[in-house]
Structure formats: structure tokens, C-alpha cells
Amino acid sequence: MTAPGTPAGAPAADDDLDVEEALALVREPHSEPQDDGPARSSGGPAVRQPGERPAERHTATSWPHAREIAARAARTARAHGRHGPADTPAGDRHAPVSVPLGDALGLVLAAPLDALTDLPSFDTSAMDGWAVAGPGPWQVREEGVLAGHAQPEPLTDGTAVRIATGARIPADTTAVLRTEHGRTDTQGRLHPTREMFHGQDIRPRGQECRTGDQLLPVGTLVTPAVLGLAAAAGYDTVTVVPRPRAEVLILGDELLTTGLPHDGLIRDALGPMLPPWLRALGADVVAVRRIGDDARALRKAVTASQADLVITTGGTAAGPVDHVHPVLERVGAELLVDGVKVRPGHPMLLARTKEHQHLVGLPGNPLAAVSGLLTLAEPLLRTLAARPAPEPYTLPLKEAVQGHPYDTRLIPVVLRGDHAVPLHYNGPAMLRGIAAADALAVVPPGGARQGEEAELLDLPWATAGIGVCFT
Numbered sequence: 063m064t065a066p067g068t069p070a071g072a073p074a075a076d077d078d079l080d081v082e083e084a085l086a087l088v089r090e091p092h093s094e095p096q097d098d099g100p101a102r103s104s105g106g107p108a109v110r111q112p113g114e115r116p117a118e119r120h121t122a123t124s125w126p127h128a129r130e131i132a133a134r135a136a137r138t139a140r141a142h143g144r145h146g147p148a149d150t151p152a153g154d155r156h157a158p159v160s161v162p163l164g165d166a167l168g169l170v171l172a173a174p175l176d177a178l179t180d181l182p183s184f185d186t187s188a189m190d191g192w193a194v195a196g197p198g199p200w201q202v203r204e205e206g207v208l209a210g211h212a213q214p215e216p217l218t219d220g221t222a223v224r225i226a227t228g229a230r231i232p233a234d235t236t237a238v239l240r241t242e243h244g245r246t247d248t249q250g251r252l253h254p255t256r257e258m259f260h261g262q263d264i265r266p267r268g269q270e271c272r273t274g275d276q277l278l279p280v281g282t283l284v285t286p287a288v289l290g291l292a293a294a295a296g297y298d299t300v301t302v303v304p305r306p307r308a309e310v311l312i313l314g315d316e317l318l319t320t321g322l323p324h325d326g327l328i329r330d331a332l333g334p335m336l337p338p339w340l341r342a343l344g345a346d347v348v349a350v351r352r353i354g355d356d357a358r359a360l361r362k363a364v365t366a367s368q369a370d371l372v373i374t375t376g377g378t379a380a381g382p383v384d385h386v387h388p389v390l391e392r393v394g395a396e397l398l399v400d401g402v403k404v405r406p407g408h409p410m411l412l413a414r415t416k417e418h419q420h421l422v423g424l425p426g427n428p429l430a431a432v433s434g435l436l437t438l439a440e441p442l443l444r445t446l447a448a449r450p451a452p453e454p455y456t457l458p459l460k461e462a463v464q465g466h467p468y469d470t471r472l473i474p475v476v477l478r479g480d481h482a483v484p485l486h487y488n489g490p491a492m493l494r495g496i497a498a499a500d501a502l503a504v505v506p507p508g509g510a511r512q513g514e515e516a517e518l519l520d521l522p523w524a525t526a527g528i529g530v531c532f533t
């Protein structure tokens with residue numbers, strides 16, 4: 063079925079698109095579908111849009127500033143959390159926790175990783191071959207030495223013993239002769255086939271570290287390699303910054319959780335999308351609740367939530383059932399960001415709902431929700447989790463991108479070679495572009511020319527891989 067607004071000749075919305083086909087969308091001339099009308103995306107002076115909240119033009123925050131506010135809000139929450147009384151749930155919620163290695167991927171070290179042992183913890187053979195003592199030829203002992211065996215008998219000058227990689231070196235060994243560098247004569251004596259040096263192919267105890275050496279500092283992101291190093295260095299658990307807890311409240315009576323849209327009802331796209339995305343951003347998603355368009359239920363859910371971050375979807379604008387603002391007012395929340403000068407997603411908001419809790423209101427339009435997620439939730443969660451900020455980077459745009467006169471635009475792009483290729487289907491209600499994208503390009507007010515460098519926000523799965531980031 064071709065969706066209304068699909069340009070003639072474009073693949074139908076439900077076609078199976080591989081990346082190349084998705085890229086073909088990029089090459090379409092001039093017919094960027096927007097379900098938002100030119101008046102919003104490229105309109106003239108800052109006249110109030112129909113239905114726009116009257117104060118919005120005055121209160122909307124610039125996109126970079128909104129991100130700073132979100133990060134700062136989290137810093138304040140962390141500082142309070144650490145200094146609060148430890149016996150209250152709020153007081154110790156950001157205190158470091160000890161977790162088994164298997165649960166630590168993606169978290170950040172809250173204590174330095176100091177070696178609990180020398181590495182290697184004993185003199186080790188680096189190769190399969192023979193441990194030898196003195197210059198050859200050598201008499202070879204009957205019993206070999208394998209990895210994991212107890213301390214072998216010492217060697218005497220002129221003797222050798224079969225040894226495996228990783229096995230303990232017998233006392234008085236002078237070198238390890240690799241299997242491929244030794245020859246046994248008819249009397250069973252072992253000869254080297256090339257010159258050897260003292261200590262060859264022996265990994266001495268403590269070569270990599272000594273007990274107590276700092277292997278990694280506080281603030282290191284726990285990657286698969288860090289897990290491996292921690293295990294090698296003797297750790298069963300590591301001390302990490304706890305994962306911030308997020309709760310998702312899905313608003314809207316029009317949402318279906320299964321089947322085809324019908325009778326004005328549509329499928330909920332955000333329920334399936336947000337929890338894994340939030341996990342990729344470092345959060346522990348403790349609940350996903352469907353609230354409908356019920357202000358009282360929303361208020362109860364916000365009041366009851368113990369999460370560090372409450373995410374709402376929809377209801378941010380000024381429609382008859384847009385309950386987010388009134389409920390925030392009702393619960394006495396402090397609005398830190400009320401609208402952001404970014405398209406899509408400008409009605410997004412950030413509020414402090416409790417001393418240790420923030421709420422990010424994502425607009426209901428799905429790509430606008432993604433924009434809110436990356437603008438407000440990402441810096442907030444990253445800071446709560448003490449994750450390092452990604453290094454900012456830019457790439458030249460393969461094509462010009464039309465800008466908004468005053469607002470930043472976030473445009474899904476694929477990264478091809480040295481360029482970012484803008485994707486079409488980037489209207490606020492569309493996920494078709496972002497689903498094929500590697501990153502979002504940050505297009506400043508006024509737009510960007512072909513070849514102009516644009517800042518890029520990587521999508522977590524494009525850089526880290528699903529197995530790494532979805533923990």
C-alpha cells in the first residue's frame with residue numbers, strides 16, 4: 063500500500079527495502095515529503111503558528127542550550143543523590159554499586175580497576191615446544207607440562223621438557239624452544255634449529271602488571287574488553303555507577319498495540335521503540351505504562367514513579383487532550399526546558415518533578431519523539447550514568463539541506479565514504495528515514511549547502527553494534 067504523500071515512483075511504504083533501496087530514496091529529486099507543510103519547516107518570520115502555545119516563542123530554548131540544561135540537571139541530581147542520607151531511597155540512588163561482571167557491560171567504573179594479581183601470575187610459556195635449561199642439545203624428560211598443571215619439577219642443565227603455551231615454566235628454565243624450531247636426533251636428544259636467546263618465549267610473572275597496579279581509571283566505560291581484563295585481573299564483580307532508572311508513559315487513546323490501523327486508530331510506534339533505545343542510552347527501563355488520554359492517570363503515574371527519569375510520549379502540544387503541561391503544573395514540577403528550537407520535536411520539554419527525578423516530555427509524532435530523545439534524554443541519561451560524551455564530529459553533506467529559518471533541524475542521514483547522505487521521509491510523523499539511518503545530521507538555522515560540514519549524532523547501533531549497546 064502506498065502511503066498518502068509517497069512520491070510517484072518511490073518504493074511503496076511496505077516494500078522490503080534493503081539499504082541500497084533505502085539509499086535510492088536519497089537520490090530522489092526535489093520531492094521531500096513532509097507532513098508538516100512548508101509553513102512550519104521553512105516559514106517566514108516568527109509568527110505564532112495556529113494553536114501554538116502563546117509563550118512558546120519566548121520560552122523555547124536553543125538546541126545546544128537545551129542539551130546543556132539536560133546534562134546540568136543530571137549533574138545536580140547526581141550530586142544530591144551522592145550527598146543525601148544513605149538510608150533514604152533518594153539518598154543513595156547514585157551511590158556506586160558492585161555488580162557481577164556479566165551485568166556490567168555498558169556501565170561506567172566508579173572505582174579504579176586495580177590489579178588483584180600479577181599478570182601473568184606465574185612465569186608462563188608463550189609457545190608450544192620445550193622448556194630447556196642451558197645450551198643444547200638436551201635430554202627430554204618423559205612427562206610434559208600442560209597449562210593448568212601444578213608447579214613442574216625444576217630442570218637441570220642439559221635437560222628439556224615438553225611444554226604447552228600457558229603452562230608454568232619449571233624452575234631453572236633458560237628459554238622455551240618452539241616446536242617448529244627443534245629437532246630430535248636418533249638418540250632422542252633435542253637440538254635447536256636456529257639460534258636462541260636467554261629468556262626466549264617466556265612471559266615472566268608480572269610482565270603486564272603487578273598486584274595493585276591501576277589498570278583502568280574511574281570513569282572508564284565497561285566494554286567487552288574491560289570485562290575480559292577485569293576477569294583476567296581476578297575480579298568477579300566491579301564497582302560501577304548504577305544504571306539510571308527510566309519509566310515510559312505512553313499517552314494517547316488512539317494507539318493500538320497489535321494489528322492494522324483501523325477506524326482512526328494507529329499503531330503505537332513508540333512503545334516498541336523507546337525501551338530498547340533507552341537501554342542503549344544506558345538506562346534501566348523499569349516500566350512501560352499505557353496511560354491513554356487520562357490526565358488523572360498521568361498525574362498518578364508521575365507522582366508514584368520512583369524512576370530517575372520519566373519519559374512521556376505525546377500530549378506535549380496544546381490540543382484538547384494534551385495533558386502533559388497541566389499535569390506538570392498540578393504536581394508542582396519545575397519546567398527547565400519548555401520547547402526547543404529544533405525541528406522536528408519543538409514541543410519537547412524537560413521538567414524536574416521531584417528532587418531526584420526529571421521528566422522528559424516527548425512529542426507524539428514519532429520522529430519528533432526521536433529528536434526529543436536525543437536532545438534531552440540522551441545528555442540527561444549519559445550524565446546520570448557518568449558515561450563519557452561522544453567526541454563531536456562532522457562530515458560534509460552530500461546534498462544541500464533546507465533549513466528552518468530560526469530552528470535547528472535534525473535530519474536522518476546514512477554515512478557513505480566521507481559524506482553524510484541526507485535521507486528523505488524525514489517528516490515529524492515518519493520513521494522511514496530514521497529506520498534506514500546511521501546518524502542524525504544537525505542542520506543549523508538557515509540550512510546547509512551541499513558539501514558543508516554538519517555535526518552528526520550517531521545512532522547507538524551504528525557505532526557500538528546491537529550486542530554491545532543493548533545491555
Ligand SMILES: Nc1nc2c(c(=O)[nH]1)N[C@H]1C(S)=C(S)[C@@H](COP(=O)(O)OP(=O)(O)OC[C@H]3O[C@@H](n4cnc5c(N)ncnc54)[C@H](O)[C@@H]3O)O[C@H]1N2
Pocket residue numbers: 111112113114115312313314316317328329330331332333375376377378379380381384406407408409424425426427428430490
Ligand atoms: N496547534 C498546534 N498543533 C500542533 C503543534 C503546535 O505547535 N500547535 N505542534 C505540532 C507538533 S510540531 C508536534 S510534534 C505535535 C506534538 O504533539 P503532542 O506531543 O501533543 O502529541 P499528540 O498530539 O499526542 O500526537 C501527535 C501525533 O503523534 C501521534 N502519536 C502519538 N503517540 C504516538 C505513538 N506512541 N506512536 C505513534 N504515533 C503517535 C498521534 O496520533 C498524532 O498523530 O503536535 C503538533 N500539533
Ligand code: MOO
Pocket residue numbers: 098404405406407408409425427430490491
Ligand atoms: O514538527 Mo513537530 O516539531 O513534529 O515536532
